[in-house]
Amino acid sequence: MNKHIKWILEQYKAQKWFVLIMVVLTLLSSFVSIAFPYVFKEMLDLLKDILQFPQKYPEPMKAVYRIIKILFAIGLAQLVTGLYPGIRGWVNMRFEHSLRVLYFKHILTKDFSFFQKFRTGDIVTRLTDDLSDYPRVSWFLCSGIFRAFNSFSMIVFALVVMFSINVKLTLLSIAPLPFMMLIFYFTADKVYTNYNRNQQAISAINNQLEMSFSGIRIVKSFVSEEKYNRFFDIALAKRFKTEMSMVKLNAILSLIWQYIDYIAQIGVILFGGYLAVKGEITVGTFFLFYTYLSMMIYPLIDLPQLFVSGKQAFVNIDRLEEMKNYPTLNDEFKGHHKVKEFSTLSFENVSFQYPDKPSPVLKNVSFELGRGEKMLILGATGSGKTTIANLILGLLKANSGIIKINGKPINEIDIKSLRNIVAYVPQEPLLFGGSVKDNILFAVEQASEKDYQIAVKTSQLEDEIASFPDRDNTFVGNRGLSVSGGQKQRLTIARALIKKPQLLILDDITASLDAENEEKLWQALRENYPDISAIVISHRLSTLHYVDSVLFIDSQGYAHKGSHDYLVFNNQEYHDFLRDHLKQENEK
């Protein structure tokens, strides 16, 4: 089965009751629309008959009343189907909502490589623009398809009636259909390509906007406003071009449909009129054909147009599915073993290479971290320290070697249970829109006031929060713009600690703490979280005072673990690294 049809059927299955209601309402609406002129025709013919042959109708008003009653019933039914377009709009919105939730859920399961491939603006475009309004996919799923179904069923009902009355006149009425299909067949690919280009241009604009506004401080500090204006102009010009080529093609196509149909209408008027004059059809029948044809103009134009919007919706479906099907590491971490208590972490000959890099970052890395142990990872910039943290969290997967938690290979472990006992403080702290407290409590369903206060105190935030205008109810802005870089990072430390993690990973938090605060942090950590194991990535040598061991990554990507004293005396590169580092620190 065609992949788009399969996709549509899946969505219908998920909303089966609404789809069923739509089918019933559509058929009812088509039936009523077609029945009304038919009853009218019957009335015309009856009136003509009564006038021509009064002797056949001893009580003529009885027959007229019967028809008027039927007309009333159909009129009432038309009231119900009057609501039909509104109900279609409502079901469109249901599809839009459920699809957005569905794809958002999938995106949350993705890893780094996904976010490297899809820029934020692009993802936002796919989740918003691709999903809503005419002729996007959720519109197509209900209004698009059911309008086509409505048009189609009206045409079928009308044809059944027309064929049963006069075959020749009916054939003349539907003569334009094959031409329309042929034109659609030859233009479908062009429609798809144009529309795809346009959606890509919209994504490019949104990426541009996201980059400019999220990096507004950098834009301003480098006085790059003009440059960004130029970039934006270029992106807009591209969209204008793609949009125009779509508009042009759509305008030409709808003009063609209209002309084909007008010609058919003229043909029916001439031929139908001729048959009526000759007496081969009644006046009622001529009225019926003429009414049906003018009723069918819209569905006849609409049907091929809906094929066009279908092609466009298929682009949206492909763009959404491309995100959903992008491979994620979670597909590879499917273990079921749940970790509750952390006892050991070990790397056994682990090597890792980023796909787009010529050589591995880490080579045969082996080390073990025990419960309660605090280990500092040292190494030059870009030596692979953050990569180790990402491997532990299952955000990256080793190319060779085994990572074990409590002696179990990481791919046998339920990765969520592992992430529940580990807390990671990233190098680049990210705050969400909300209060200080919201941000700290982000990682937990609920926490006691005592745990909250301990996390705040340990992160050395207590005094600062007390100085905020609304204390911990102070709003920190969408990306935490109203707090300093250091405060931001300490907030993310508190967010990590409130989880009461058993393994804490601090990735280069030196920017947020001066030497005095760093000492206080370690002291508080030992007091308040005595059993916690920690991996600290740091460029500051003073951190050596607070840890039990060091993992040094050398310039070749090999790792060496030991106490600081051991490494100083047994590893020349470590010795030289510290010496150079100390020199740099003293020069600052």
Ligand SMILES: Nc1ncnc2c1ncn2[C@@H]1O[C@H](COP(=O)(O)OP(=O)(O)OP(=O)(O)O)[C@@H](O)[C@H]1O
């Ligand atoms: N997603 C990625 N794709 C490709 N290469 C990457 C990716 N992330 C990191 N790298 C590269 O891998 C190497 C190690 O990066 P990593 O961030 O682990 O280093 P680091 O030791 O933490 O650096 P720093 O001290 O600057 O924080 C670097 O050369 C970096 O450019």
